[in-house]
Amino acid sequence: xxxxxxILAALAxxxxxxxxxxxxxRYPDWPCTQAKVPExxxxxxxxxxxxxxxxxxxxSDAKVSSLVSKLAARKxxxxxxxxxxxxxxxxxxxxxxxxxxxxxxxxxxxxNAQRSQVMNGLERTTRKQREAAEKIRDQTLxxxxxxxxxxxxxxxxxxxxxxxxxxxxxFEDRNKVVRFVCEVPTTIDQRLFAxxxxxxxxxx
Amino acid sequence: MQIEVRTRMSxxxxxxxxxxxxxxxxxxxxxxxYVSNEKSNTVSVIDTDSWxxxxxxxxxxxPRGIDFTRDGKFVMVAVGDDDTIQxxxxxxxxxxDSLPSGPDPELFAQDAAxxxxxxxxxxxxxxxxxxxxxxxxxxxxxxxxEPEGMTISPDGKTLINTSETTNMAHFIDTATRQIVANxxxxxxxxxxxxxxDASELWISSEIGGTISxxxxxxxxxxxxxxxxxxxxxxxxxQPVGIGMTKDDKTAFVALGPANRIAVVDTxxxxxxxxxxxGQRVWHMAFTPDEKYLLTTNGVSNDVSVIDVAAQKVIKTxxxxxxxxxxxxxx
Numbered sequence: 001x002x003x004x005x006x007i008l009a010a011l012a013x014x015x016x017x018x019x020x021x022x023x024x025x026r027y028p029d030w031p032c033t034q035a036k037v038p039e040x041x042x043x044x045x046x047x048x049x050x051x052x053x054x055x056x057x058x059x060s061d062a063k064v065s066s067l068v069s070k071l072a073a074r075k076x077x078x079x080x081x082x083x084x085x086x087x088x089x090x091x092x093x094x095x096x097x098x099x100x101x102x103x104x105x106x107x108x109x110x111x112n113a114q115r116s117q118v119m120n121g122l123e124r125t126t127r128k129q130r131e132a133a134e135k136i137r138d139q140t141l142x143x144x145x146x147x148x149x150x151x152x153x154x155x156x157x158x159x160x161x162x163x164x165x166x167x168x169x170x171f172e173d174r175n176k177v178v179r180f181v182c183e184v185p186t187t188i189d190q191r192l193f194a195x196x197x198x199x200x201x202x203x204x
Numbered sequence: 205m206q207i208e209v210r211t212r213m214s215x216x217x218x219x220x221x222x223x224x225x226x227x228x229x230x231x232x233x234x235x236x237x238y239v240s241n242e243k244s245n246t247v248s249v250i251d252t253d254s255w256x257x258x259x260x261x262x263x264x265x266x267p268r269g270i271d272f273t274r275d276g277k278f279v280m281v282a283v284g285d286d287d288t289i290q291x292x293x294x295x296x297x298x299x300x301d302s303l304p305s306g307p308d309p310e311l312f313a314q315d316a317a318x319x320x321x322x323x324x325x326x327x328x329x330x331x332x333x334x335x336x337x338x339x340x341x342x343x344x345x346x347x348x349x350e351p352e353g354m355t356i357s358p359d360g361k362t363l364i365n366t367s368e369t370t371n372m373a374h375f376i377d378t379a380t381r382q383i384v385a386n387x388x389x390x391x392x393x394x395x396x397x398x399x400x401d402a403s404e405l406w407i408s409s410e411i412g413g414t415i416s417x418x419x420x421x422x423x424x425x426x427x428x429x430x431x432x433x434x435x436x437x438x439x440x441x442q443p444v445g446i447g448m449t450k451d452d453k454t455a456f457v458a459l460g461p462a463n464r465i466a467v468v469d470t471x472x473x474x475x476x477x478x479x480x481x482g483q484r485v486w487h488m489a490f491t492p493d494e495k496y497l498l499t500t501n502g503v504s505n506d507v508s509v510i511d512v513a514a515q516k517v518i519k520t521x522x523x524x525x526x527x528x529x530x531x532x533x534x
Contacts, residue, residue: 041435041436041437041440042435043433043434043435043436044436044440044461044462044463045463046480047464047478047480186503189483189503190483190503190504190505193463193482193483193503193504194504197480197482197520200480
């Protein structure tokens, strides 16, 4: 039992020390193997006309802003999203170029914000995990001291052992979730690029 | 012979597609493209008639470099994490053999006759020489750290290998298998391509963000192609794959995370146009009639089809995860 806890705790510590050596020194809290790209630049996804004149105009166009929310939601399948873009622009007639710009400006802002939110969440989790690891480390030492004390307080040893097992499990589960969430920024990039490409094709 | 194989293959696929209408309406020139998907460990087979994936073949771990044998009968794919090159029968689309490369093969080049294959092994700083008929290893050539790009001069006498870490292009005499010259290029050279008239060797540098143009006789850099895209940071422009038209007038350069292909006038060495293709565009291949250029886009998991004459992207085809290399049946 004690042996197992020691191993678990060691694992937990190994995991955090790994996380603290981030690949990119600019982002010490970034937990992913994927490189952190804080923002998608417009030029990487858009080769169409400049969007400078659009600014927040997409927000005041009810039709565009509701379409942006629908297209930006990851639960909307890409096939369906692409179809909606085509239908919307096909029905735009003379306003097609303007509508295309409004739509993309909205998607660019919304999806970039979504990405930032996910990335901030990941970094917040890294910090929490670091704290959790410290706590596990301290309690492991405390447990060792309790175990070698005479007389041994069996009740406290058991209580602390259980607490450590529980904390380590939560720690490990969170690490697994982090690995999964690390894929999300890329998924958002892909969505933004694919939607931008459809909009540009429809503009031609 | 090659045409015969190709026609037969595309017939099988068309029947597979249950489309007699398509068969009747099909243009005369249908080609077959094979795309290696580095992350999903598969090869996607694309029919250039319908521009659809007609088959997905499971291969070894981390497939990257891919090419047809000169007779068009087999497709070779370097599966780096399995330390080998797998051989796919183009007719049956089944893996039939493997070739004895060194550890972590990434890219390879074959001589004009299709008899000798040279393989860059990323992990042990060597190029393995393989007899393609006997499928046997003939020897190794010691090269720079992390060999990457591989190509052979049109006369077959010189093998070019680029080293990722030492930033050099090594010129290797194919007869003696000795390095005869080293040319320093910009950071992390990735890919090497000769002009068809052999007058220039173009080498892309992923980190340097340039193409170095080398005089292959004097072993000197005689020019550079640079890239600039308004709104994109310089480090987002990473030249990798290069494709040159048969008349050597136009070169296409894949710019990685810039998501664009640069169209370069080889006379002025200037970019004339940027085409937005897919995310992290990596390598490319022309159809044999040179009407189309197909590019692999690693992050958007697709292949873009460029109309070469119009210099326009006309199609996007979803493939596996992290498409890397592409080869089109001769």
